[in-house]
Amino acid sequence: MKGSDxxxxxxxxxxxxxxxGAAAVAIQPARTLATAAAxxxxxxxxxxxxxxxxxxxxPRALPPPELRAEIERQKRELEKTLKTLREFRLxxxxxxxxxxxxxxxxxxxKP
Numbered sequence: 001m002k003g004s005d006x007x008x009x010x011x012x013x014x015x016x017x018x019x020x021g022a023a024a025v026a027i028q029p030a031r032t033l034a035t036a037a038a039x040x041x042x043x044x045x046x047x048x049x050x051x052x053x054x055x056x057x058x059p060r061a062l063p064p065p066e067l068r069a070e071i072e073r074q075k076r077e078l079e080k081t082l083k084t085l086r087e088f089r090l091x092x093x094x095x096x097x098x099x100x101x102x103x104x105x106x107x108x109x110k111p
Contacts, residue, residue: 062068 063071
């Protein structure tokens, strides 16, 4: 019964991995607390330099000019492509490019 021994070994290995993972999860909160206690407090001057969240009344910062130019270029290309597609006419009665036909539901439990 070689297969049975291999299965027992793989089960044991799985249980060891599961136990190690559970231990790591259990230790993590304590490790976080220990790290937070050891870290020095941030001085007030460092907190003042952090960028603050934009309030509702403030205007948004403009993206860089290169990014704005690229966005405009892509918009123009998209408009050109859509115009080409919309202007393309099919002959009356021509076949559609595809026909949607739903697949039957998969049978569970039966091959």
